[in-house]
Amino acid sequence: MDLKRRDLLRVVVVGGGIGGAELLRNAATKEGLELVLVEPKDRIECQALYPDYLGGEIGVEEMTAPLDPFCRRMGAAHLRDRALRVDFADRRVTCEKNDLDYDILVLVPGAVQNYFGVEGAEKAFTINTLEETVRARRFIERARPERIAVIGSGPTGVETVCFLAARPGSKISIVEMMDRLLPTLSKNSSILMEKILSGKGVEVLTGKRVSSIREGGVAFADGTSLDCEMTIWTAGIRPAPLIEGLDLPKKKGWLLTDQYLRVQGREDVFAFGDGAWIEIDGKLATKTGMEAEIQAKHTARNLARLARGAPLKPYSVRASTDSPVALISTGCGCAVGIYGDLCVPIPKRIIYTFKSWIDKSFVKRFK
Numbered sequence: 001m002d003l004k005r006r007d008l009l010r011v012v013v014v015g016g017g018i019g020g021a022e023l024l025r026n027a028a029t030k031e032g033l034e035l036v037l038v039e040p041k042d043r044i045e046c047q048a049l050y051p052d053y054l055g056g057e058i059g060v061e062e063m064t065a066p067l068d069p070f071c072r073r074m075g076a077a078h079l080r081d082r083a084l085r086v087d088f089a090d091r092r093v094t095c096e097k098n099d100l101d102y103d104i105l106v107l108v109p110g111a112v113q114n115y116f117g118v119e120g121a122e123k124a125f126t127i128n129t130l131e132e133t134v135r136a137r138r139f140i141e142r143a144r145p146e147r148i149a150v151i152g153s154g155p156t157g158v159e160t161v162c163f164l165a166a167r168p169g170s171k172i173s174i175v176e177m178m179d180r181l182l183p184t185l186s187k188n189s190s191i192l193m194e195k196i197l198s199g200k201g202v203e204v205l206t207g208k209r210v211s212s213i214r215e216g217g218v219a220f221a222d223g224t225s226l227d228c229e230m231t232i233w234t235a236g237i238r239p240a241p242l243i244e245g246l247d248l249p250k251k252k253g254w255l256l257t258d259q260y261l262r263v264q265g266r267e268d269v270f271a272f273g274d275g276a277w278i279e280i281d282g283k284l285a286t287k288t289g290m291e292a293e294i295q296a297k298h299t300a301r302n303l304a305r306l307a308r309g310a311p312l313k314p315y316s317v318r319a320s321t322d323s324p325v326a327l328i329s330t331g332c333g334c335a336v337g338i339y340g341d342l343c344v345p346i347p348k349r350i351i352y353t354f355k356s357w358i359d360k361s362f363v364k365r366f367k
C-alpha cells in the first residue's frame with residue numbers, strides 16, 4: 001500500500017485525551033507529518049485528578065488544559081467534531097460535521113463507563129468524565145448527602161472513597177463484587193487498603209454483587225440492600241462507542257494491535273491507550289494514563305519513521321497486568337505506591353507529592 005499520497009504524511013488522530021494529546025506533542029517535533037486532531041471536547045483532561053477534584057482539593061483549571069491553543073502551538077489542526085465511522089478502503093473518516101481523508105489513522109478514543117446492564121446504574125453518579133465529576137461534586141456540596149455508596153474498588157473507587165472520607169458529615173461505604181478490595185492488584189495491597197479504609201471509618205463491603213440501583217439505595221444479588229442518598233459508580237469500563245462500530249480486529253471489544261501498535265492486519269491504522277488491546281510477548285498492557293503516554297511517544301517515533309520510509313520499531317509493554325504499578329491517593333495529603341506484590345506499608349506524604357507532581361505536570365505540559 002502506498003501510505004503517503006501527498007508531500008506530508010497526513011495523520012488523523014481520533015481522540016484528544018491523554019494518549020492523543022501526548023502523541024501530538026511528540027509528533028509535532030518530527031519531520032514530514034501533517035497532524036489533524038478530531039476531538040469534540042475543547043479541553044485536555046487529566047482523569048487521574050478527578051478524585052482530588054471531587055474531594056474539593058483542586059479546581060477544573062488544575063486538571064485540564066485548553067486544546068485549541070495547544071494544537072496551534074503544535075502546528076496541528078483541531079476539528080472540534082466526533083468521528084462516527086471510517087471507510088478503510090477510501091481512507092476517509094466521517095464525523096458529525098466534516099469528512100476527512102487520511103494517510104495514517106490513529107485511533108485513541110479511550111473507553112466509557114461500563115454498567116454491565118445493572119438496572120438503574122446509568123442514573124448513578126460517575127467520575128469517568130469531567131462533566132460527570134463536576135455534577136457529582138455539585139451534588140455533594142449542595143445536598144450534603146449523609147450516606148454515600150461507591151460501587152467498585154479499583155484504584156478509582158478507592159481514591160474516591162478516601163477523598164470523600166476526608167470531608168466531615170458523610171458516612172461512606174465501598175462496595176466490591178470480588179472478595180477483596182483492589183482486585184486487579186496484589187493481595188498485599190488489598191489487605192493494606194482495607195486497613196486504611198477501616199481506619200477512616202469507611203464501611204467495606206466485599207463479595208457484594210449490585211443487582212439494581214434506585215433513588216435512595218442499592219440492592220444486592222444476595223437479597224440485602226444499602227440505603228444511601230448518593231451512589232457513585234466506578235466499576236469497569238468498555239470501549240468507546242466509535243470502536244464498537246468499526247469493522248476491525250478486536251479482542252473482548254478492544255482494538256487488537258500488533259507489536260508496532262497498528263491494528264492487526266492494517267498498515268495504515270494505529271491504536272493505543274484505553275481503547276486498545278495491547279498484548280506483546282505475553283505482556284498485556286494496563287489501561288492507565290502512564291502506559292498510554294509511553295505508547296503515544298512510541299507511536300510518534302514510528303510515525304516519523306514511516307514518513308522517512310524507515311522500518312517501524314516494535315513496542316514493549318511497560319505497565320503490564322501481571323506486574324501493575326499504581327500510585328493511589330489515600331486522602332489527607334498521603335498516598336500508597338504499589339508495584340507488583342510490593343506496596344509501602346503505610347500511606348506517605350512523599351508518595352502523594354510525587355503522584356500529584358506527575359498528574360499536575362501532565363496538565364502543565366499542554367498549557
Ligand SMILES: Cc1cc2nc3c(=O)[nH]c(=O)nc-3n(C[C@H](O)[C@H](O)[C@H](O)COP(=O)(O)OP(=O)(O)OC[C@H]3O[C@@H](n4cnc5c(N)ncnc54)[C@H](O)[C@@H]3O)c2cc1C
Pocket residue numbers: 014015016017018019020038039040041046047048049050051081082083084108109110111127128129156240241242272273274275287288289290291292327
Ligand atoms: C477517575 C479516573 C482516575 C484515573 N487515575 C489514573 C491514575 O492515577 N494514573 C493513571 O495512570 N491512569 C489513571 N486513569 C486512567 C487514565 O485516565 C486513562 O488510562 C487514560 O486517560 C487513557 O488515555 P486515552 O487517550 O486512551 O483515553 P482518554 O484520555 O479517555 O481520551 C479519549 C478521548 O477520545 C475522545 N473521543 C471518544 N470518542 C471519540 C470520537 N468518536 N471522535 C473523536 N474523539 C472521541 C474523548 O472525548 C476523549 O477526549 C484514571 C481514569 C479515571 C476515569
